[in-house]
Amino acid sequence: MSVIPLEHILILASILFVIGFVGVIVRKNTLYILMSLEVMLNAVGVAFIGAGSVWQQADGQVMFILILTLAAAEVAVGLALLLQMQTRFKSLDIDLLSKLKG
Amino acid sequence: MNVLSPLQWMFYLAALLAIVASLKVITGKNSVHSLLYLVVSLLAVAVCFYLMGAPFAAGLEVIVYAGAILVLFVFAIMMFGLGKDETLNAPKITSFRVWIGPSVIAALLLAQLVYVIDSPDIQDKLTSNVINAKQVGALLYGPYLLAVEIASFLLLAGLIAGYHFAKPTGYHDNNNSGGW
Numbered sequence: 001m002s003v004i005p006l007e008h009i010l011i012l013a014s015i016l017f018v019i020g021f022v023g024v025i026v027r028k029n030t031l032y033i034l035m036s037l038e039v040m041l042n043a044v045g046v047a048f049i050g051a052g053s054v055w056q057q058a059d060g061q062v063m064f065i066l067i068l069t070l071a072a073a074e075v076a077v078g079l080a081l082l083l084q085m086q087t088r089f090k091s092l093d094i095d096l097l098s099k100l101k102g
Numbered sequence: 103m104n105v106l107s108p109l110q111w112m113f114y115l116a117a118l119l120a121i122v123a124s125l126k127v128i129t130g131k132n133s134v135h136s137l138l139y140l141v142v143s144l145l146a147v148a149v150c151f152y153l154m155g156a157p158f159a160a161g162l163e164v165i166v167y168a169g170a171i172l173v174l175f176v177f178a179i180m181m182f183g184l185g186k187d188e189t190l191n192a193p194k195i196t197s198f199r200v201w202i203g204p205s206v207i208a209a210l211l212l213a214q215l216v217y218v219i220d221s222p223d224i225q226d227k228l229t230s231n232v233i234n235a236k237q238v239g240a241l242l243y244g245p246y247l248l249a250v251e252i253a254s255f256l257l258l259a260g261l262i263a264g265y266h267f268a269k270p271t272g273y274h275d276n277n278n279s280g281g282w
Contacts, residue, residue: 064159
């Protein structure tokens, strides 16, 4: 049994997730949107690790490793797309992407 | 309302630091400064992981997240050609209050970690409910083997997509209809 109650861990995870979500919604710089996505993924990791430590199961950490893999792949693709955006539009404003067709 | 144990105090302090650093990430004006705060936020979450009894996940958080993924961000920011629009209204890098925020939070986290490792009371509580890397590895390569293979496909897809998108335009002189 963990010393820290599960409710507080989940509250921490929710606060971090909401901070990241607000960042994704509010910011117009695409780089900040990617960083806020990292904060959100991190919050999900907190929830998994906390649940795993409360129930004394290693499954939570396995899920955290999979989230880590997902974050690495997402950042690689996202930053490469941002490089394309910078060379094409000379800006990182997300509103410029509304001109895309298709 | 019972009184909080030192372990719980440490956890709540690290959680507070993580929340403050995350708020500074999304409200920042300069991307490099926000990135610094993101590193500090990940370190604070790693301390939380350690206090929750998951030292393996804490190490992975520091090594992979703060060490590899954030370095990818730094490389990308360097390639964006920094200093054209958004660093003009930001304070200069040599000024004192640019690095004081992340370093104060990082110093607090370091003090916390030293205290936690040094205190035998907290160590006793921590070692009683720790989940070590051996259990995680046995589970990862046992029931979750299919998920690991799918994750490897995901990483391969990320590698190919990163190579394809980050290629400079006009790299192939013919049939470059342009990308995405």
